[in-house]
Amino acid sequence: MTKQKPTPAAFARPAERLRASPSFVQALTLDGRPYVAKETEPYIQYWLSERERVLLGQFAARGGASLAEATAGYFRSRGLAPTAAERARVARDIAGMREAGVLMGADEDTSRYDARIVRDYVAHRPFPREIAQAIVDSAAIGRDTRVVDLAGGPGDLALALAARSQRVSLMELSRGFLAAARKRARDLGVPLATVHDSCNRLVYRDDTWDVATVSQALHWLDDVAVCRGLVRALAAGGHFFVVHSAMEVPDTHPLAYLLGHDSILGRKARAPFATEVQPLVRRLDRLFEALDTTAVQRVDLNERGAGGGAGLRADGVALFRQARPFGLGYARGFLTPRHIAVTGMTPEDFWADAEARCAAAAPAQLMGTHHWALLHFRRGGLGEWPDLLALAPREIGYESA
Ligand SMILES: C[S@@+](CC[C@H](N)C(=O)[O-])C[C@H]1O[C@@H](n2cnc3c(N)ncnc32)[C@H](O)[C@@H]1O
Known part of the structure; x- marks a missing residue:
């Protein structure tokens, strides 16, 4: 449990709008105490007093509320007289929630991806055309196919799908990524709906989408919540694609100390990529199987999705190998201030050092391999996976944006 000490200074600009x-999602303990829990790293639980619970509701609107509006709304809804002492308590509670991130500036970004990372991400982490095409082909995406790309980042995959279908949505937490995706959609002249929300709250009606995709992001999400939501929201015959990726650079790579097998950020097994994909496949299989079981008597709105009981089942898998450079741009689109903090260096020193190492290397030394897996689930799918270790990856090209 983390509850920061309230400091009224956190609401330094009274005219500022907070939301x-x-x-954070609201929840109740078994004995009925309200709290909010953060769904993304760093995970925080913040226990709410009754005053805080009511106050939080004042900031629920998308555009947020100012201190004055929220305070007035609070006193109105509780039918209380706004005494000076009670006003001070309200201001302190709001400051405390702000400090813990439960409240944020109405225009602030929720994500660890800031504007600079967005630029480098778009330029140096392009989504492979071949994989987008494989999704289009496998799901026969056409003009009216309803598609959602979950945690879609700056929109590469969603935009590729929007070139086929007029009904593509991208759901993302990062405002910076959403803004980039919207601009790119405008520039390309393709329709793209954007939803600023957590994918861990996929509370949608039956038959909302024909196709859902999630690329390089399921590990950030609550996969149980995502799968439960999709079991309900995917249409009969609906498709779900999971893209998983891993980079591999040789030990001689100038950034091996950051991106390599034995990096200062952690250790990665020197095992074939397929062995990394296998547990993911097993887990998702079991999840969908459990969500589909009729052996347990329960009342569960998720049980009867539009598929009329046809659960999501494995329907195919493809592996891809992409030779590509992992240079300074990639590192900038990949490493966040939190990674850099681990090194104990200031961001300036960290980047100056990385830049010098890359500048001293020949272009060939920057090359590595990006491995990709495309998992395909379909309502009423085959339910069987091939032996991933025996599967030959398809070589694909690299095009920087
Ligand atoms: C590595 S990026 C992948 C982006 C994109 N799908 C791609 O393949 O390039 C991970 C994304 O997950 C998003 N994300 C993390 N937690 C999320 C959540 N709870 N709801 C929505 N998006 C989330 C991040 O903002 C980020 O854009």
């Missing part, structure tokens, strides 16, 4: 952070 409830979409990264």
Whole structure:
């Protein structure tokens, strides 16, 4: 449990609009005590007093509320007289929630991806055309196919799908990524709906989408919540694609100390990529199987999705190998201030050092391999996976944006 000490200074500009952070969800303990829990790293639980619970509701609107509006709304809803002492308590509570991130500036970004990372991400982490095409082909995406790309980042995959279908949505927590995706959609002249919300709250009606995709992001999400939501929201015959990826650089790579097998950020097994994909496949299989079981008597709105009981089942898998450079741009689109903090260096020193190492290397030394897996689930799918270790990956090209 983390509850920061309230400091009224956190609401330094009284005219500023604050809103409830979409990264936090409200919950109740078994004995009925309310709290909010953050769904993304760093995970925080913040226990709410009755006053805080009511106050938080004042900031629920998308545009947020000012201190004056929220305070007035609070006193109105509780039918209390706004005494000076009670006003001070309200201001302190709001400051405390702000400090913990439960409340945030109405225009602030929720995500660890800031504007600079967005630029480098778009330029140096392009989504492979071949994989987008494989999704289009496998799901026969056409003009009216309803598609959602979950945690879609700056929109590469969603935009590729929007070139086929007029009904593509991208759901993302990062405002910076959403803004980039919207601009790119405008520039390309393709329709793209954007939803600023957590994918851990996929509370949608039956038959909302024909296709859902999630690329390089399921590990950030609550996969149980995502799968439960999709079991309900995917249409009969609906498809779900999971893209998983891993980079591999040789030990001689100038950034091996950051991106390599034995990096200062952690250790990665020197095992074939397929062995990394296998547990993911097993887990998702079991999840969908459990969500589909009729052996347990329960009342569960998720049980009867539009598929009329046809659960989501494995329907195919493809592996891809992409030779590509992992240079300074990639590192900038990948490493966040939190990674850099681990090194104990200031961001300036950290980047100056990385830049010098890359500048001293020949272009060939920057090359590595990006491994990709495309998992396909379909309502009423085959339910069987091939032996991933025996599967030959398809070589694909690299095009920087
Ligand atoms: C590595 S990026 C992947 C982006 C994109 N799908 C791609 O393949 O390039 C992970 C994304 O997950 C998003 N994300 C993390 N937690 C989320 C959540 N709870 N709801 C929505 N998006 C989330 C991040 O903002 C980020 O854009």
